[in-house]
Amino acid sequence: MKKFWLVSAMAAALMLAACSDESSESAETEEETATEEAAEETEDTSAEESESEESAEPELYLVGDEVTAGDITLTVTDTGVAEQIDDTNRMFEINMTVTNNGEEEVSLSSEDFTLTDLSDEEKTAYGDPSEWTIAAGETAEGSLQYESASTTAFKLLGTIGEEEVEWRLPGITSLD
Template identity: 85%
Template sequence: MKKFWLVSAMAAALMLAACSDESSEPAETEEAATEETAEEASTETEEAAEESTEPTLYLVGDEVTSGDLTVTVTDTGVAEQIDETNRVYEINMTVTNNGEGEVSLSSEDFSLTDLSDEEKAAYGDAAEWTIAAGETAEGSLQYESAATTAFKLFGTIGEEEVEWRLPGITSLD
């Protein structure tokens, strides 16, 4: 029985020794090391964000400024029924010219795809806006589409490629 208690006491002492903090560094050094580790993690996160080539995705209501233009998709939805399976999907937007000269923008600067990257055909006449300096214009883009859960609208505004994620046509009632 004495051996049992002796072995148990030795095992407990070994476990406590293994779990103890053997650090001989002062507390200030440990805090500095923690701060340095946090700074390194922050720097790595920032570098990863800069290396990411994923474009910013905008939603309905988001203002997108590129160069002298500010574009806002204000509303989307079904405008009319074409046949049993297809509808006209309309995207309403405002475009503000913040520059000093006249700017033109057309429906050819935009394309619409579903989430499987199938491009949708433009519907109706091509839209074109000429916006005087300091003015705002409203316009709409129309595309032919069947039911889909969401759309991606790509636009070239000035020199920048912009992408919006838009709600889809969820029912063909």
């Protein structure tokens, strides 16, 4: 809204300057310069604010997106129901590939990941905890299993080193 008023004021000042006689040209030029400088400062501040807002929001990744965190590249390759546990719960499986782009061996475990539904209810890991050790320059495939009832979508949160990564995954419908 502030930009609208600032732009309107600038337009009005320019229109008045164009309509006045030429003898007051130097005064008008100084006014236009001051108005343009104020507009540029406002644009710079707005750009900085939008950049900080963007960095505050974590980027959401989808199935198939390559995500790089430190020396590791992760890709969730597939998700879906792998097993019916009981009348209401199913085992939801997330398959991924992990590539170590670094010079040293890297370890990841299922404890580095958390699955929640869109209301932030954490899902219980299913089965034994998994752990992957990936040598430098190598790629490994792994899967995570969670117990869940029907839900529209999931959020998979991963903590890789000091970075947090978030994926938005499809849910389980009652017909799965």
